[in-house]
Amino acid sequence: MDLFQNLYTGFAAALSLQNLLFCLVGCLLGTLIGVLPGIGPVATIAMLLPATYGMPPLASLIMLAGIYYGAQYGGSTTSILVNMPGEVSSVVTCIDGYQMARQGRAGAALAVSALGSLFAGCVGTLLVAAFAPALGAMSEKFTSVEYFSLMALGLTSAVVLAQGSLLKAFAMIFAGLLLGLVGTDVNTGTARYVFGVSELFDGIGFLPVVMGLFGINEVINNLEQPEDRQVVAAKIDRLWLTKEEFKQAWPASVRGTLLGSVLGILPGGGVVLASFASYVFEKRYAKDPSRFGKGAIEGVAGPESANNSAAQTSFIPLLTLGIPSNVVMALMMGALIIHGITPGAAVMDKRPDLFWGLVASMWIGNVMLVIINLPMIGVWVKLLTVPYRVLFPCILLFSLIGIFAVGSSTTDILFTALFALVGYLLLKFGCEPGPLVLAFILGPLMEENLRRSMVLSRGDPMIFVARPISAFLLACGVGLMALVLLPQFKKTREEAFVEGA
């Protein structure tokens, strides 16, 4: 069968000494930043992008992917032991995980989150291997019309899934698209909104926008909050589950995995949504919902499985359609482009080792992560004692050097400061920057595809509904919007976000 042949190619590539090493480095770094609150995968991957210049493309992809899903493992450790999310995707794990730790069941909570993540990671990887080629084959029929509709769907779901007001999220999309258009127009060579700054001819740099809005902004925001960290369980005994706990946990883990896999593929979705949705689901459908919040093991097993399977499946849109579904995937796209590879279905045909090597490495990485996280838990707990006043100057400095090393431009650094300020204000005004960044990346692509579609149809916008695939994608977008505006779902959406806040 093709799949096995392909997986064989993948493992052959991923099992080389060099790639194993980079996989390990990625997983270790991912766990590290997952455990440390205040630094996330977005900032870390952005910081390491310049370092991947000199690496072979597969090795750099493997490492960056390892950081992303490794962070999902590490994040739960902090949630359980400190009642503070190491990652945003582990926010809900705090609720029941910390309660378990206080009852002296920290070992069980840690074990269930690691094993649940492993199971979810394996399923997620299999799904990528099974579905990506099919989706890739379909995308060969795509013209600019379908691409435009697909991106419109992606941005719509980013709006729906963003926290807070829908109106504001839509406005963020428009702002992002407009910022994305700065620079030389490819069709006519007109320089748009350049204001005589020579660096702007190529557009506003991607790293300054992402690092400003996320990395630096996160630092400033953390500095505003008083530091308060207490590790509850000084000693963790018995890193395993009782039969009873296992029986309670495994169905939740399976449900979380399925939910996470679906939400991961959704454009604009990803790990945060997956863990929230899983928690809400478990609580709503539990026989006795009152146990939640008091150390229910399902409340750890479900979300932790969901965020890891979503981390795996969120690679599908990027690898098959060339469209990033979230900010981390946008950074991965950046890493591929640095190496002169345009992400999309063509990668699977032309560089099967790259695609299948990455898939295989994810499976290897998940196994490594269980070993990194369970027996070595003590090391990571020690790290939590590093105070933030030592940590944040390091984060800030590495980010700045990273940005400077990529573009060798001090203008980029000044833009980072500008976007940090913008991000700070947006946060204070209750606007989420996620949709803005996604739109910023898709802006030029969307304009290009819209223009081509309009040339094709001689200016008739009906072309988007006349073509079946495009009409289907747009209908999905409209359906999503309608769903959010329904009072019933609106309540659930708000509840899901409140639950985590």
Add this chain to the structure above:
Amino acid sequence: MIKIRSPRDIGTAALLFLLGAIGLWFGQDYSFGTTARMGPGYMPMALSGGLVLFALAIGFNGLTMDGPPIEAMKLRPILLVLGAIIAFALLIRPAGLLPTTFLVVLLCGFATPDVRWKEAFILAFALALFVVAVFVYGLNQTISVFGE
């Protein structure tokens, strides 16, 4: 008398209006084209126009519906962190990586009230040596150590 009822919405509206207005003002210079043959000005004008409309709608909400107040802004973190970034931009070429790192780390260290003088100095010094070793010698980045 107009009363601000949701300061967060008014703030958002002001930011969006500013961006949209800049977009519209300078967007006029680029040829608009037709829907079938879009010029470089088509999308920017459409998006900027949309932003202004969004700003008006959100601003209207801010005047008519009650919303939560804007959280207190602490000046110390934001000013010192932004100051440190700008210092990096201004110093990295003339002064080089080693002195820049030292100063930037020291400066941003004071962004938190828990700063400890001795620790901040040691950290700044250690990090300066570390980044020179890693980025200049380890990763072979073309950043000069003591300025150009």
